[in-house]
Amino acid sequence: MTAFLDARALPDGTTLSPDLAIIGGGPAGISLALALKDTPYSILILEGGGQEFDPKTQALYKGAQSGERYVPLDQGRLRQLGGSSNHWGGYCRPLDPIDFEERSWVPNSGWPFGIETLKPYFPRAQALVEAGPWMYDDIARHLGAADGTVIKLGAGGVYTSFFQFSKTQSDSHATYFGQRYGADLKAAPRIATWLNAGVTGVKLAHDTRQVAQLSVATLDGKRFTVKPRFTVLAAGAMENARLMLASNDVMAAGVGNQNDLVGRFFADHPIPRDVATLVLFDGAVSPLYWNAHDINATTAMADGTLIRAVLSPTQDYIRRQHLLGSLTTVENPVKLDEAGTAAVVATAQALGVDASNGQAYTLGVGLEMMPDPERRLTLAGERDALGMPRLSLNTTQPQGDFLLYQKTLQELGRQLLASKTGMLRLNYHDRDGWMHGMTAQKQLWWGNHHLGTTRMHNDPKKGVVDADGKVHGLANLFVAGSSVFPTYGSSNPTMNLLALTLRLADHLKTVLA
Amino acid sequence: MRRRTILAGLGALTVVAGGAAWKLRPLRKRYPPTPYDDVLAQLDDRDWAAKFGVAALAAMPDFTPANGVALLRPRLHRDNLRTVALRDAEADRLVEVDGWLVPESVAVIAALAKSVAP
Numbered sequence: 001m002t003a004f005l006d007a008r009a010l011p012d013g014t015t016l017s018p019d020l021a022i023i024g025g026g027p028a029g030i031s032l033a034l035a036l037k038d039t040p041y042s043i044l045i046l047e048g049g050g051q052e053f054d055p056k057t058q059a060l061y062k063g064a065q066s067g068e069r070y071v072p073l074d075q076g077r078l079r080q081l082g083g084s085s086n087h088w089g090g091y092c093r094p095l096d097p098i099d100f101e102e103r104s105w106v107p108n109s110g111w112p113f114g115i116e117t118l119k120p121y122f123p124r125a126q127a128l129v130e131a132g133p134w135m136y137d138d139i140a141r142h143l144g145a146a147d148g149t150v151i152k153l154g155a156g157g158v159y160t161s162f163f164q165f166s167k168t169q170s171d172s173h174a175t176y177f178g179q180r181y182g183a184d185l186k187a188a189p190r191i192a193t194w195l196n197a198g199v200t201g202v203k204l205a206h207d208t209r210q211v212a213q214l215s216v217a218t219l220d221g222k223r224f225t226v227k228p229r230f231t232v233l234a235a236g237a238m239e240n241a242r243l244m245l246a247s248n249d250v251m252a253a254g255v256g257n258q259n260d261l262v263g264r265f266f267a268d269h270p271i272p273r274d275v276a277t278l279v280l281f282d283g284a285v286s287p288l289y290w291n292a293h294d295i296n297a298t299t300a301m302a303d304g305t306l307i308r309a310v311l312s313p314t315q316d317y318i319r320r321q322h323l324l325g326s327l328t329t330v331e332n333p334v335k336l337d338e339a340g341t342a343a344v345v346a347t348a349q350a351l352g353v354d355a356s357n358g359q360a361y362t363l364g365v366g367l368e369m370m371p372d373p374e375r376r377l378t379l380a381g382e383r384d385a386l387g388m389p390r391l392s393l394n395t396t397q398p399q400g401d402f403l404l405y406q407k408t409l410q411e412l413g414r415q416l417l418a419s420k421t422g423m424l425r426l427n428y429h430d431r432d433g434w435m436h437g438m439t440a441q442k443q444l445w446w447g448n449h450h451l452g453t454t455r456m457h458n459d460p461k462k463g464v465v466d467a468d469g470k471v472h473g474l475a476n477l478f479v480a481g482s483s484v485f486p487t488y489g490s491s492n493p494t495m496n497l498l499a500l501t502l503r504l505a506d507h508l509k510t511v512l513a
Numbered sequence: 514m515r516r517r518t519i520l521a522g523l524g525a526l527t528v529v530a531g532g533a534a535w536k537l538r539p540l541r542k543r544y545p546p547t548p549y550d551d552v553l554a555q556l557d558d559r560d561w562a563a564k565f566g567v568a569a570l571a572a573m574p575d576f577t578p579a580n581g582v583a584l585l586r587p588r589l590h591r592d593n594l595r596t597v598a599l600r601d602a603e604a605d606r607l608v609e610v611d612g613w614l615v616p617e618s619v620a621v622i623a624a625l626a627k628s629v630a631p
Binding site: 154277338339340342343345346347349350351352410413414417418420423424425426427429 | 565595602622
């Protein structure tokens with residue numbers, strides 16, 4: 001077993017020459033390395049942080065912002081082994097087939113391939129995140145009596161879907177990739193994991209057709225060089241873009257940025273709060289809809305799996321109504337005021353339903369964003385302690401995205417009435433409400449799911465990487481992770497980006513040979 | 514049992530039941546008569562409907578009792594309010610009242626109840 005290596009102990013000026021350098025030791029980087037551990041190739045992971053959180057290292061992530069309020073750039077991600085998995089909530093759900101399609105109502109949408117291409121990799125991705133057996137939308141079939149039932153809805157465009165959670169076996173937190181897979185990395189004889197190794201530049205060969213070397217620095221002033229045959233950027237959607245933009249010594253626009261796409265189309269999942277009030281006429285909502293419900297199904301395959309039910313528009317409804325994806329969650333019980341009570345009593349009596357035990361709940365949601373080239377990362381003038389230009393993020397959040405979601409809520413309200421199950425109140429009607437909520441404590445959250453800054457497209461004019469994750473125009477530079485997602489869906493990205501990473505691993509086996 | 518005894522028993526039962534109903538009548542709130550009582554009779558509780566009607570009137574600025582009844586009466590002639598409200602939901606005939614999504618018939622009858630409330 002090999003210990004992790006500390007770049008601060010390397011002699012200044014050292015040059016390392018692996019077959020493959022992976023920049024970033026988060027879920028994508030670790031999973032990629034482990035997927036290749038049985039190949040004959042030497043693999044170097046360059047992780048900018050250490051095994052633990054360190055404020056000085058984390059401060060390298062600070063950046064500037066403009067536009068909509070967004071999470072400070074050093075708070076929504078973690079620069080340490082395991083990356084942002086060290087603070088993730090463990091929500092897993094596969095992207096839907098429609099997320100891969102070019103949608104006429106979503107400009108710049110569509111992946112170069114469909115979900116069928118990723119499906120073979122989902123089981124291994126699911127195993128990596130330790131989210132239990134693959135069930136998701138089949139969960140309703142596996143529910144036992146003790147689990148409760150899904151909310152009865154009339155026929156229509158909204159249905160109950162399910163999250164599964166990393167991790168399943170009575171642990172208190174999700175799979176932290178650095179902790180969980182550290183021993184596997186150490187046990188792999190051809191994987192060397194260098195910690196505190198901040199990559200500061202991707203140097204192109206003079207012909208601009210391939211990467212010649214990587215410049216690496218440590219916070220204590222060491223500098224060294226890596227000359228890999230192939231390089232994979234797996235540092236997250238912010239750092240991948242930062243490195244490519246900052247590596248502008250040979251090509252002025254930066255690496256892979258000949259079409260001014262690197263850093264553009266940044267996306268996340270906005271999470272507006274208390275978007276609606278749900279009333280169930282017969283009272284309490286099933287525990288399925290609360291956080292991380294431990295499934296009680298008697299089937300052995302469901303043993304210990306954590307799930308949560310959510311309300312999602314069907315793909316057919318998205319297609320017919322020209323919507324974006326959304327996952328609506330039941331949040332907190334609330335007491336109705338007299339006007340709300342009057343609405344419920346009047347409606348229930350008209351429908352002939354007893355609502356004397358009715359209960360109200362607030363709803364939250366995670367939304368898909370419309371791709372927007374102006375929501376982008378650029379380089380700021382200030383530099384960090386390693387000499388790298390800091391990032392500047394311009395965030396946009398058009399009202400139109402909210403209005404599309406409102407249609408889904410309206411359909412949910414209709415279906416509740418049509419089944420005589422309950423009813424819905426739409427809480428927001430202007431942009432200010434969506435963004436800032438009803439109180440200061442209810443401001444819009446973000447999922448910290450950084451997406452889209454090195455988008456994938458077969459056409460170099462529309463994408464930074466091709467369908468294999470290879471940077472257009474460069475023979476030996478690839479990108480892994482959700483920065484390549486050209487459209488986003490509403491599912492949490494981790495399990496999906498792992499499936500994509502495992503696919504990249506298969507591709508690298510052929511190109512490394 | 515003789516037939517006469519049975520008939521006498523049924524007669525007594527009818528009287529008792531009728532008496533109970535008569536005694537309970539004062540418990541059901543009475544309202545001044547309106548030209549719309551055939552429609553309003555579909556409501557179990559006009560007071561709650563009228564409370565909701567405040568917001569319903571605000572959501573339907575063009576509402577008048579006459580046009581509300583013109584909308585509802587033909588439908589309620591065929592079906593009761595339960596069926597009409599359910600069909601509204603199924604057919605996506607909804608009105609947003611103070612944010613609440615309700616069947617059109619519910620919004621209209623609530624507005625009517627408020628309009629004629631004393």
